[in-house]
Amino acid sequence: MKKEHYIGLMSGTSMDGIDVVLCQIDKYACQLIHATEYPFPAELKEKLLQTIKGKKTLAQIGRLHIELAEHFADAVNALLETYAIDPKTVTAVGSHGQTLWHEPNGAYPFSMQLGDPSTLAVRTRIPVVADFRAKDIALGGQGAPLAPAFHQFLFQEVHESIAVVNIGGMANITIPGRELTGYDTGPGNVLMDHWCQTHTGEMYDKDGAWAREGKVNFTLLEDMLNDRYFHQPHPKSTGREKFNEGWINHFIGEVPPKSEDVQRTLLELTAITICNELLKFQRDIAVLSGGGAKNSFLVERIKAVMPNITVIIAENADEIEAMMMAWLAYKRIHNEHVNLKDVTGARENGILGGVYR
Template structure:
């Protein structure tokens, strides 16, 4: 898994047991090479439409994914021949489920990955749901259903580049992208400080909330749409932010306000879900200031990392795509039409034999 933040390639080796239990054998995280970040961000934001960059990144990412697989296997005593498949989400460049025709694009050449590793690959998970009229996101609520007892309810909050929630009630799932997670904060501090992210929210904590800017951001129509819905960096990017900066606020005040935008939109969605317990995962979970603001806005709701459910919160998405790969190999549906809006259940993914 390499998420919309393009900060790292996360790999996890997972065994799915017959009783439904999940065993994490090993995990590995590799920082995204600096030379790949700039073209990924340019393509995500629409600053570039260079087909050469798309093709080059497709091949180069597969090489880095293969290296991550090799590093993961080296941490274990598992034989390469005993691995059923690699579930490869790939790197999202564009996600436009509301265009006509709708489309989504994840790169990281699955043919090359199978060739380099000698392991069957399952990839291209999202486009079948798009073809069936769905948003193709979020996909992991279907996996979250397997982590919650049939008569229990819980909400899951993922804070990656884009934030999304899953709500599980009585064995039924719902969920959607709530809006920006880390993407705007990361882009803003990259522009002004040359840093990849705001560690623990320290820069945002030094700023003051700009109520006028927050109100302008919250007026974006996306936040007022009903689910199913999903979004990406092609909508929420620095060009979007710049159009709203009618004044000249201090950069740290903008960072503080961007953090509040993520906290407000995520917590509002969680409160409306009616869940009494929230499980968190994703890179934004390490932003102490952001998590404190979300907890403040949620009041007395219980907020815990997904490790309480037996899944490392830093590798939840990678584990979910391992599950989706297994669903594909077993010929079972991977989407939840109630979440994505697809016309029905579909087997997601394409098998690329070793």
């Protein structure tokens, strides 16, 4: 089967940028060719956060749906222009969209992503594959995380010895094998980023430097670790609708500890909740990816909590999620089922996503 070119587009829970990649894909491999990060406007991020808090009208949400798509299109077109890529040589764009709300366990389960794929297709002149979660949810699954299926494909030659950890806004783990396991462990960067932005004005705590200045508040940490999500069996998935500013405030009360101590405690929460789950599986190596893999203090704490497991940073750690979107587009264009039922709890594997030409 010939190799085809796909673009992957990912804007994660942290909303720290739009990752865009060009990949060459066939049934055996997904090779990264080009990658870039397109800035996520602060004003747009604030609109999204206010929408998640329920402070926007339906009309405003509709406009935001199109505005996001235009930014996604600008990101794709910037990649095409930078590397002189002819749109006609790209089979499709895989777009995750920006998750607004994720509720797979209600009476009417759904997961809502913004970023109109029709606008994206028109603006880039390339077919778009989007809305990857809906079919899995319709089949009784969580619709997330999607990453484990791609991790299984990406690390197929060594899958019996490794676990893969993606630390984005939320953190998820993948245990590749004959029966694929994967789920969200809880917050990755989302709580740390929020606390850092609120108290320092910085978008994130680079290398965990501010967290290093604080001390773990063990009473606060224990209270947070008692949240029922961390004790819930998998399959499970989560997002900002759960782990957010209100969640932090619920635990710290009206008189919070020193702000740097809260930051340190939130970093420890992320490290421990990841490690608690990884240690349930007998793996020799943990491969880290996502933005959290660049936080040297967080990586240091993960290594300290799991001294008997080798912790390494994945090649192309920043781009793996966007590569996943390109691969999912490839799977949809070829009408191939995605192996997620053991991850999400769906009744069967589905052909995921809709095609917008």
